[in-house]
Amino acid sequence: MRLPVTLSLRHIEGRTVVIDLTHGNKFKAAGALRLWYHEQVMINALTFDLEDWFCVSNLSPFISRNEWDLQEQRAYHNTKRILSLLKRYDTRATFFILGWIAERLPELIRDIDSEGHEIATHGYSHRVLSEMTAEDFDRDIARSIEIIRPLIREDIIGFRAPTFSIRADTLWALNVLKKHGIIYDSSVFPISFTAGSKGIPNLTLAVFRHTNGIIEFPLSCAEVLFLRVPCSGGCFFRLFPYNLTRHLLRRVNRDGRPFIFYLHPWEIDPDQPRMKMPFIDSMRHYTNLDRTYGRLERLLQDFQFTSIRKVLGI
Numbered sequence: 001m002r003l004p005v006t007l008s009l010r011h012i013e014g015r016t017v018v019i020d021l022t023h024g025n026k027f028k029a030a031g032a033l034r035l036w037y038h039e040q041v042m043i044n045a046l047t048f049d050l051e052d053w054f055c056v057s058n059l060s061p062f063i064s065r066n067e068w069d070l071q072e073q074r075a076y077h078n079t080k081r082i083l084s085l086l087k088r089y090d091t092r093a094t095f096f097i098l099g100w101i102a103e104r105l106p107e108l109i110r111d112i113d114s115e116g117h118e119i120a121t122h123g124y125s126h127r128v129l130s131e132m133t134a135e136d137f138d139r140d141i142a143r144s145i146e147i148i149r150p151l152i153r154e155d156i157i158g159f160r161a162p163t164f165s166i167r168a169d170t171l172w173a174l175n176v177l178k179k180h181g182i183i184y185d186s187s188v189f190p191i192s193f194t195a196g197s198k199g200i201p202n203l204t205l206a207v208f209r210h211t212n213g214i215i216e217f218p219l220s221c222a223e224v225l226f227l228r229v230p231c232s233g234g235c236f237f238r239l240f241p242y243n244l245t246r247h248l249l250r251r252v253n254r255d256g257r258p259f260i261f262y263l264h265p266w267e268i269d270p271d272q273p274r275m276k277m278p279f280i281d282s283m284r285h286y287t288n289l290d291r292t293y294g295r296l297e298r299l300l301q302d303f304q305f306t307s308i309r310k311v312l313g314i
Ligand SMILES: [Zn+2]
Pocket: 049, 051, 122, 126, 161, 162, 163
């Protein structure tokens, strides 16, 4: 017996699958449908933080902000490589654009927008929130929107803090975001420690609303036994073997949650200038840069993605 099932989901209207009951029982069919749904139908959020290799907080002790213009600019070429890969897999993503980059590469931002990706803001200066007052941050976010908005077709409704720096002590930033029309944020790691950021431990792993109404899409962690394992991109993607990342991300989907994946254009660039750094920082920044593009392609083959705006249905 073959049982056709029509799915009516937010992103997949009226798609029909056929469950074959010939060699199984109803329980197996239900299990197969659940697995199929979680692995094949669940649509995850793909995101890129558009900044150059020298903007990273890790490098700030070696390259000050007023030296950025003196550095070799590599964001254009790296982002174009990502765009061509996304086009090949017919996949849309969200790009969190640093205002400083948009000021210098307006054509690139127009290209990203015209290829159907969502444009959101990563602030202007890449200063972490703990280094700013609410007034500083207000000016920073306003400047980024002022630069980016005329280059694109839709309003900017999303924000990601530099170095994921929305934490328990910087939640004041949410009211500033609301003032500027931001609807969702994706800046919080729901664990006690990650690279360069302390996160907010014990936070829910799922999408939720802050008390002021801003939607939060926390950076994805898999739950393994009693541990939360960050597996959503960046240095974790470069440090973990690909099969481990895939296993952890599948676990997130099987728990019924879409995951959010993030990467920076410099992370696919093994030829970027190298700075002498302490071992841990160097490992975090330079490990497996030559493998990341290939891994990103495998990720696009193994999972389905779209922009945050579409995953959230807003
Ligand atoms: Zn950043």
